[in-house]
Amino acid sequence: MAPTKSQLNAQHCRDFVSATHSTPYDAIDPSHAKLPPAFVACIIGGRGAAGAGLAKAYARAGASGLILAARTLPALEETANEVRSINPTTKVTTAECDITSESNVESLAHTIESKFAGRLDVVVVNSGYTGPMTSDVVKESPKDYQNAFNVNTIGVFYAAHYLLPLLVATNSPAMSFLAISSMSAPTVSGPITHTHYCVSKAAQARLIEMINEQYAENGLFCASIHPGGLKSEFSRDAPEWLAKYLTDSPDLVGAFCVWLSTSSGSERRRRALNGRFLSCKWDVAELEARFDEIVEKDLLRFRIAVE
Template sequence: MKTADAVRKAAKDAGRVEPNVLVLEMDVCDRSSVEAAAKRVEEEWGQLDILVNNAGHMAEFASLLDVDEEDYMRAWDVNYWGVFRTTKAFLPLMLKGGDKTIVNLSSVAAHYAGVGGGAYHVSKFALARFTECVQDEYGAQRREFLGGRWLSCRWDLPRLLEMEDEIVAKDLLKFKCTGLWNLEA
């Protein structure tokens, strides 16, 4: 069963209204492909509520001197630049109204430096910082609570929602350099 058909069937089985499903093929490494997809969404719906950036590429693990440079750059092109292109193309549609939610799928690997994982680890780290920057630039027009935050947890949604005040007050779930300004010169 095709994905669109599966979504419609799931809605019907759940007693929900059948959703309007638009199936598009898009290459996140090709700016014109991304822009064409955004244009098609605008023609069909006029705006976009939720964008999920889920494309990813893991280059073969190899030390810097042994890495295949094209494979390394492909990881960056998909994992970072693909998200950049897609967000830039679709953000204007999101700012027109609706939920204005962007979900960028990263990896716990963003927190680690490991032998041979440079392309993947570093591109995912850059993606986390990009996510924070987009929140800083457009946060006033979007939801604040989890905006720009890194979330990888074992909590269920009710527990996460219980922690909202603490997360916001302490500015948690972000990549930070802590203690630097507290050190004596």
């Protein structure tokens, strides 16, 4: 059977550059980052594979403060201890936060105000929800569809609503709001296109584009980021044919986010990639070579073709 246009578009997105990676490499090594003495990052969904990879990367980069948030505090202790072992000078604060609860996210903002005097340089929203993989809207559970939007889209709105004011007030050269997305977001057909996940992640990416339009003039950088194929709690029920592809290191997405959000030498990078859909697997040297093309053709955004 010939591939559909959607499948071809998704493949082109995965192959946007010819060289891809599964583990961190020298160009994005977080230990090479040059952070200012005061640099605070908040990771919502700071546990599990990607959460730990993100937290460890910012610790290796020398962040002075990290706020790790998740629905249950005990789940964060392993990540917090890993951060402390990597960088004993990093002040680590854990916070109980269900991203689907507006009051919880508002409370997280108050925690940042009290623990770090309101300083906030970077927010990474790593929370995500996916239910069983069913490529049939009739067979999918309405509850899964609602839960996916509550976490993947509405939760990101809450994070932006309550944390953007802290980012803007801090006015850091590295000011960034990053959402961990999925290559499922631009995909509408194929074996992994379970409606609740793909649609909610596509809506999340559109929200990031709108935040970019509203806050780029304030110096904010934002992006939707595919984290690679990770073995995580979400992949426990993945079919065998898919599980064998989940071989990317969670440290890769962490290193990529540090590369995106640090300010050193990144003015052109931030201008070219702001508000766009990116993959942590893409080789950054090849990506940099396409910066002018990305801007000129307005690539890596969601759109409706009308021609």
